[in-house]
Amino acid sequence: MNLTLKIWRQKGSNVKGKLVAYNVADISEHMSFLEMMDVLNEQLVNSGEEPVAFDHDCREGICGSCSMYINGRAHGPDGGITTCQLHMRTFKDGDTIIVEPWRAKAFPVVKDLVVDRSAFDRIQQAGGYISVNTSGNTQDANAIPIPKLNADLAMDAATCIGCGACVAACKNASASLFVAAKVSQYALLPQGQVEANDRVINMVDQMDAEGFGSCTNTGACSAECPKDISLENIARMNREYMRAKAVTK
Ligand code: SF4
Numbered sequence: 001m002n003l004t005l006k007i008w009r010q011k012g013s014n015v016k017g018k019l020v021a022y023n024v025a026d027i028s029e030h031m032s033f034l035e036m037m038d039v040l041n042e043q044l045v046n047s048g049e050e051p052v053a054f055d056h057d058c059r060e061g062i063c064g065s066c067s068m069y070i071n072g073r074a075h076g077p078d079g080g081i082t083t084c085q086l087h088m089r090t091f092k093d094g095d096t097i098i099v100e101p102w103r104a105k106a107f108p109v110v111k112d113l114v115v116d117r118s119a120f121d122r123i124q125q126a127g128g129y130i131s132v133n134t135s136g137n138t139q140d141a142n143a144i145p146i147p148k149l150n151a152d153l154a155m156d157a158a159t160c161i162g163c164g165a166c167v168a169a170c171k172n173a174s175a176s177l178f179v180a181a182k183v184s185q186y187a188l189l190p191q192g193q194v195e196a197n198d199r200v201i202n203m204v205d206q207m208d209a210e211g212f213g214s215c216t217n218t219g220a221c222s223a224e225c226p227k228d229i230s231l232e233n234i235a236r237m238n239r240e241y242m243r244a245k246a247v248t249k
């Protein structure tokens with residue numbers, strides 16, 4: 001395939017950026033999107049130009065770092081996958097593909113397609129630890145029975161990889177789906193109850209302090225989430241938050 005790429009180039013957070021067009025030739029349909037970006041970067045390096053900066057690590061849908069807005073959609077046109085799992089067979093010979101970084105005030109551009117997602121780390125840190133005794137007399141995991149449905153829902157919430165696609169897809173740049181997933185994975189388990197009130201209040205307050213927008217239940221977050229995190233988690237987070245506020249007044 002021969003393709004035209006229009007890629008957001010920006011030298012730093014305080015510098016103006018712009019879309020720059022590049023041509024890449026002989027792209028195999030079996031390549032991943034990131035492998036295609038590697039081909040472009042090799043081409044740029046060989047011609048003495050600066051390669052396009054983009055985040056990636058695992059390249060198998062686990063780490064959540066490969067944040068790219070492709071043709072107007074977070075992680076590209078296919079649903080339920082990350083950019084590193086997107087294959088070039090999704091595109092046609094002669095296509096023009098527009099590649100941009102996540103756009104959100106709380107995710108400032110570091111360079112080109114790389115954004116600073118450390119706001120997510122600070123939200124997780126605000127959540128703190130859970131009280132599990134790991135000092136040598138740890139309780140057997142099976143000693144506290146957990147209803148199957150709760151275990152499944154907690155596990156579903158725990159599949160959030162912190163990629164930020166939910167924020168990028170949201171017209172308000174809300175981080176509600178991410179925070180809701182992180183709150184839900186503990187809210188549903190008995191081990192998570194001891195610090196439940198402090199956790200949800202601190203995480204939601206940190207989310208607001210980081211400059212993310214409010215949730216207006218549009219649902220773009222869940223539609224674009226590579227892990228199909230359900231909107232029900234946002235409802236659970238709101239319930240947890242209201243309950244926690246009522247009892248800690
Ligand atoms: S909720 Fe989904 S889109 Fe948002 S950070 Fe988690 S995995 Fe990514």
Ligand code: FES
Nearest residue numbers: 059063064066084
């Ligand atoms: S590079 Fe890790 S999820 Fe894509």
